[in-house]
Amino acid sequence: MSINPNMAEVASLLSEASRATILASLMDGRFHTASELAFMAAIKPQTASFHLAKLVEGNLVKVEKQGRHRYFQLANVEIAQFLEAFLTISPPPEVRSLKQSSQIKLLQDARTCYDHLAGKLGVQLTESMVSSGYLKKEEQQYTITPTGQLFFTEFGIDLTALTRKRRSFSHACLDWSERRHHLAGALGQGLLTRFFDLAWITRVPSIRAIKVTEKGRQGFKQIFHIDV
Amino acid sequence: MSINPNMAEVASLLSEASRATILASLMDGRFHTASELAFMAAIKPQTASFHLAKLVEGNLVKVEKQGRHRYFQLANVEIAQFLEAFLTISPPPEVRSLKQSSQIKLLQDARTCYDHLAGKLGVQLTESMVSSGYLKKEEQQYTITPTGQLFFTEFGIDLTALTRKRRSFSHACLDWSERRHHLAGALGQGLLTRFFDLAWITRVPSIRAIKVTEKGRQGFKQIFHIDV
């Protein structure tokens, strides 16, 4: 009937609470098994399997088979970015329990957005790098200043290697919880990896939240002037 | 249940073919009455009214009452941008009739994307302005060169007035039909308005396609070196 792309088809994949939860869980950028995702969405494995098949068929999710496990992941970075954009225009989560509200707080404090940092920490970090003169904010992206080049190299990030990657280098990603931009792209990914390597941050199990270690607390304070 | 924003709620608004058609129809950025939208989505007025009420309640659409008419419009520019992004990751429309395929062609040739030009014409125009040295493409946006400043002013566009508007000035919008970027933001809107003022383009009734007039054909050729 319509002369426009079949938006409804994709939307119907996202319109179901269980599937939306599965997708949100996959937004940490990692692989998850069907059983894991079933647990996170609080549904039986066979139901999750049913939903995952739909998501794979709709090209939102891809699957890799390894033995009797099947590992699911978001199909590509674009899907992750699209979902993050979707979260920003969606109404905030309803709080129904204490556990839930503390989990929401963890997510809002610091989380991964596919392959880079988001939440309060992600935004603060980005703004700190801007005010320190390492990054310059353009309309929808960040550019590295000469000072920044020195800084990132000294911090242990191989900028030339990142530039070689066939993807956006340093675009601005709108944070759904903070409603402000944070750094994404290859540079954002490089920083996240470095923070893990330095053991400044660790993952919180089952949700895509991030916890700052004591070492990280000191590091973020000293180098980025952020109180975590 | 979920600790993420209620994405499913918004998605369910888009997941229904009639509503998706209504939203796509509203993407021309203009106001439409309930009856018009009912006709475009090929449903009865009472059904359209039912859907429109949902869209308004979900903050995707706003309504203005004037006498016995109720005029509907997308709630804001962000929604329009979000929908355009949604179209790019959605599967292409299925062709079922000759009329439909010619309408699709019209849309792909030239259309409005809320308040700026999109489709082949939009992309060609943008790329022409880049190769002429009026615009410079950054990662996710365009910047005006000094030559460009002269050009736009001479073409009858008040750049200072546009900059004063509280919105993105010249970001890149991904074209769903061309899969390439075109110019959006206040500058994109300024250009569209100017083209209408110059009578280079007119609207095609009932779909958000754009037709280039004979005068426009000459203008686009002379000033932008595009064969339409």
Next chain:
DNA sequence: TACATACTTTCACTATAATCGAAATATGGA
């Protein structure tokens, strides 16, 4: 006042889709 138009609300019908139990399949290890 009477009537037409624009639109919404109510209601009943129908179709679709999510869910889960049960059984089937596939893989790895003992």
Next chain:
DNA sequence: TCCATATTTCGATTATAGTGAAAGTATGTA
């Protein structure tokens, strides 16, 4: 070969949501 684990397929149940007829409301016109 047998069993445990991971996942899918099938089938039945249930809930939900789109649809349009009919009636209702509001606004403008004769």
